[in-house]
Amino acid sequence: MGVNSRIVADAAGHLAAVTPPTDVATPTVPAMVLVDGSGNIFKTTDNGDGTATLNVSGGGSGGGDAVAQNSTTSGESGTLVQGAVTTSAPSYTTAKTNPLSLDTSGNLRVIASGAATAAKQPALGVAGTASTDVITVQGIASGVAQPVSGTVTANIGTAGTLATAAKQPALGTAGTASADVITVQGVASMTPLLATAAGDLAHDAVDSGNPVKIGAQARSTLPTAVSDGDRATIVADLRGRLVVLGSIPELNSDQVTVITSSTAETTIVTADASNKLHVHALIVANSHASTGTLLTLRDGTAGTIRAYLYLPASDTRGFTLPESGSFKQSTANNNWTIQCTTSVASIYVTAKFIKASS
Secondary structure (H helix, E strand, C coil), rough: CCCCCCCCEECCCEEEECCCCCCCCCCCCCCCCCECCCCCCEEEEEEECEEEEEEECCCCCCCCCCCCCCCCCCCCCCCCCEEHHHHHCCCCCCCCCCCEEECCCEEEECCCCCCCCCCCCCCCCCCCCCCCCCCCCCCCCCCCCCCCCCCCCCCCCEEEEEECCCCCCCCCCCCCCCCCCCCCCCCCCCCCCCCCCCCCCCCCEECCCCCCCCCCECCCCCCCCCCCCEECCCCCCCCCEEECCCHHHHHHEEEEEEEEEECCCEEEEEECCCCEEEEEEEEEEEEEEEEECEEEEEECCCCCEEEEEEEECCCEEEEEEHHHCCCCCCCCCCCCCEEEEECCEEEEEEEEEEEEEE
């Protein structure tokens, strides 16, 4: 049964509630079911302290405490809407009533308009083809060109065996296969890589460009003459010494002749059928005690006079010229001669000459 409480006022006129005696039992509120004109069902629940809670169990479209659209929120009360919490999205059947679906964080599962069942992720498009549901930068024939400017910074990050920064070519170790390097190297198990270095022009080819030569051709004989203006191989002797101004030693010869009491033209250098003979040194000695003579040097029997040399009695005279400035023959297969103006016993002649094709 109910318990009456007294309301009293103090001297100032303030009202105060007086708590019922503690020896009086707490009343019980009976459970009730109410239905409003819209078909909403309301149930009461005894709270055990003399009060009751009104619960909305279901009913029509209006709800237990229906409010109008765009009404002021403050001071309003309404129906509590709940949902079923599941780790993953449940499967529902068409035309069946089911609770709203929540994840374990209380987020309501929804599908955005135009999206697939799962939230869409950026994907790669097909080059040259317009694609949907992707985030791509691509071009198509009918597209409008978009200018791009500024600076783009890309970092490859860390993926698999890749380092944070993009790898750079590095030097490998000779004889050892290495990873993450761009190298040309060899190991015992691989096929040898053969490389041949050659100039851009062969010997005796018409010269062009900028010549690059390494080394020289070693010879004991003169090479075949090339045409004027051609590129030629550098020549060295058999020990690799370059032939610059002198001649190849094997082509440098000498010959000794003795002229006794004669004024006839005498051969001092015998003809060579294949080469011209260029005289670059001549030594003559007079053994007569009192008679000197004038000597005439010719580049062949009855040939052109190339030099005169006076040889006093009991004296030695001669000349030595640089090989490049020697007395040159005009044709091959010719001898050299000396003729004494006065008969003297005796004249000793030593001639040094170079065999040459020109």
